[in-house]
Amino acid sequence: MISFAECPARERIALFFDAGSFHEWIPPVERLTSPHLAQLGVPSAFDDGVAIGRATLDGQTVFVAAQEGEFMGGGVGEVHGAKLVGLLQRALRDTPAAVVVLAESGGVRLHEANAGLIAVSEVMRAVLDVRAAGIPVVFLIGGANGCFGGMGIVARCADFIVMSDVGRLAMSGPEVIEASHGVEEYDSRDRALVWRTSGGKHRWLIGDCDALVEDDVAAFRAAAIAAMKVSRPVTLEALEAEHALLAARLELLPLDTDGQDQATLLWHQLGVDKAERVPDLDVDDVRALRAA
Template sequence: MISYAECSARERIARLFDANTFHEWLPPSERITSPHLAQLGVPSSFDDGVAIGRALLGGRTVFVAAQEGAFMGGGVGEVHGAKLVGLLRRAQRDRPDAVLLLVDSGGVRLHEANAGLIAVSEVMRAVLDVRAAGIPVIVLVGSANGCFGGMGIVARCADQVLMSDASRLAMSGPEVIEASHGVDEFDARDRALVWRTTGGKHRWITGDCDVLLDDDVAAFREAALAALNGSRPVKPESLEAEHRQLAARWALLPEALDGDVEALTLWQRLGVPKPEEVASMDVQALRALRTD
């Protein structure tokens, strides 16, 4: 077993896709860097923290974007976001079998926040356009940084979200919530609380994650292969179904506005028989708890 979380962006590409089939667009040799970081005296990366290109997965052509969490936490800036948008726009033209986004991001870079926010909005629109064209957009979340901020929204715009039980997905990160509202609202140092609120197991139980996986590159490859035929074009019916799901979840938590509801309560109301045991369950045991 090879840990997905411990791999770099390019190691994930090399191990997930058919050997020696990745063709990178705008590689580091092109030296396309952020125009903002140098002005601020911040070190740049020659790929701006994301590798994009074309590869084969089980012999089928896919487009790939892999964020490098070791560079600025996988933060999205102007060039980083433009590479993601360009990949998705090219997918509309060339029509690969799927687009895979290997997310490893804390959200938008504060160093170029306005440019990053605009870029994320353009990525969201491009994801929905690709889906409307019948091309699946699959998000893989299994990194140490997780999937937060604008990339958290992007993930929920995709056809499918594949997560490891050790990964996290949310809009605001624990540190951001604590900084904004205080430790009494959310203690970012409480790892158990963080994973109960944003972790892969929680997201799978609540239906925000389509496939829950072990932290294993081979498991991610197998799940990605299975997801290639999982196109879910955005239609009024699918949006209405998601709204019903959210309304039903909210109805389970009438006291949520008082701030007294935690994940264990929600899991119990969603039918998990022993919610206090979820943290210690392996992926196979947890999967057996959801039958839909």
């Protein structure tokens, strides 16, 4: 096994896609960096924290984006977002078998707040345009930084989400919640709490991800190959069904949980037997819980 979480972005690409097939667009040699970071005196990266390009996966041509969590937590700024949008718009022209995003991001880069927010909205629109054209958009989430903020929203706009048990997906990151509501509400240092409420096992059990895999590059690859065959049309009926699902989920949790752990309580309400044991189960056992 090769840990997906421990690999940097370009190593993931090299291990994940067919050997030697990745062709990068706007590589670091072109030195396209954020103008905002330079003005603030903040160190830049020559790829602005994301690698994009074309590769083959199981012999099929796909478009690729891999965020680098080691650079500003994979945060989205103006150039970073523009590269993602350009990739998706080119997919509309060239119609690859799929667009595969190896996501690792804390959300919008605070140094470029307004530009980053605009970029995320443009990425969301581009994802929906690609889906509407019948090209599957697949998100892989298993990096150490998780997939939070604007990129968490973008991921939920995709056709298919693959997560590992160590991956995390949410709108607000743990530190953001703690800063807004206090440590009594959410202790970001409580790793067990963080993974119960945003980790891959939780997202799988409540239906927010489509495949749960081990923290292994080969497992992610196999799941992505299967996901390329899944294209879910963007329709009013699908949107209404999603709203109904979210409304029903909200009804499952009482306003006052009387100090009980909310994730565990929700798993109980969803019919998970002995829900308190979920964090200690391996991936195969957790997958079986939802199948049951």
